[in-house]
Amino acid sequence: MQIKDVLLAPGNGAFFYDDQAAIGSGATQDGFIYVGRPITPGFQSIRVPASSLSVGLVLTNDVVVWGDMMGVQYSGAGGRDLMFDANQISDLTSRVVLPRLLDVDASLYLDACAKILEPFEQERLPLALEYGVSQALLRAAAYLQRATMAEVICAEFDLPLPTRRVPIYCQSGDAREINVDKMILKSVDVLPHGLINSRRKFGVDGQTFMDFVKWVATRTRQIGRPGYYPVLHFDVYGWIGQEIGLELQSIADFICRVADTVQDFALNIESPADFGSTQAQIENYAKIVSLLDSRGSSARIVVDERCNTLEDIRLFAEARAAHLIQIKTPDVGSLADTARAVLLCKENRVGAYVGGSCTETDLSARASVHISVATQADMMLAKPGMGVDEAFSIVGNEQNRLLAMLNRQRAQNENVG
Structure with missing residues (x-):
């Protein structure tokens, strides 16, 4: 052995x-x-x-x-x-x-x-x-x-060697404005998270949050390179439901209003509400997704809370109870299950976001990159930490090194063939 x-x-x-x-x-x-x-x-x-x-x-x-x-x-x-x-x-x-x-x-x-x-x-x-x-x-x-x-993952799951890079998502922490500027200057694919985790940050009727969304879009146009339109992804930690209420039509109305203020950008809203249990979350998120789709809204719902393990992810994906599922790696457990989760999402035509937490380490972040690229997830989190520079460097550089090695391996395979 x-x-x-x-x-x-x-x-x-x-x-x-x-x-x-x-x-x-x-x-x-x-x-x-x-x-x-x-x-x-x-x-x-x-x-x-x-x-x-x-x-x-x-x-x-x-x-x-x-x-x-x-x-x-x-x-x-x-x-x-x-x-x-x-x-x-x-x-x-x-x-x-x-x-x-x-x-x-x-x-x-x-x-x-x-x-x-x-x-x-x-x-x-x-x-x-x-x-x-x-x-x-x-x-x-x-x-x-x-x-x-x-x-190793490609061989175990019978997947082709990947050629496409996976979009990287950065999170701002509480230093929102400075970190948004960093993300824009570095042309991050998906930004800024925003950490909207309190009533103060969300505001009465969501006005503070709405103002922040508009500021991020305006700032991107001001200092971003020409033609740069990142996906705007905001985690609101259930505050739409807490402040606006848990009536599904009202939640969908609010999300559509947010999307209307930033029409040039794709918009992701993570954890719009917490309905108290996994089953309630699945049922109500599926209805919110349906409401947004029926209106032709470009906004996408991302699930995080109450969708933790591989079995949870299976239930959400099969019910299409989100447009995008965060596969929160330490909560899923085995990295083998993270790979299975991405493939499950793909089977059910739901977006797969290999996430995780700011509490992770450089080693866990680099391993997550290999799972994300091998399974061709829709996006992955820049981690660890709550700063932009370090996490974006660790995850981005690992991905670029990996793709260089895979390209070499692919060329060698073709020459042998």
């Missing part, structure tokens, strides 16, 4: 874990911290520095390949796992996962994932653990096969 030992190393995520419920309930900001008591279980304060845990697989020739485990920024919200506990995950990895890792053929990626990540005591392993271990296994398979991680 190719794995002879396992290393664990504590680390940092690239941002913070935040208590979404407390922020949505009106917690005030004091500099970079939030003032008030946390609401979501597991949080000792509203904002907590993100932690991670690296798992290293020591191969028989002493090469070590790594993957990183972590939670998402808004842990414990919308049906997600509770906040990442590195000590708990470390203990579980050592007791349960390590013996499994020493007993698999690491060159067979999907087979290794299935064996190592099977339930323990009739419960699924923590999704963060699945995520990190599946990254390390993918790197191990790539090393042993002398291939890229993307080629």
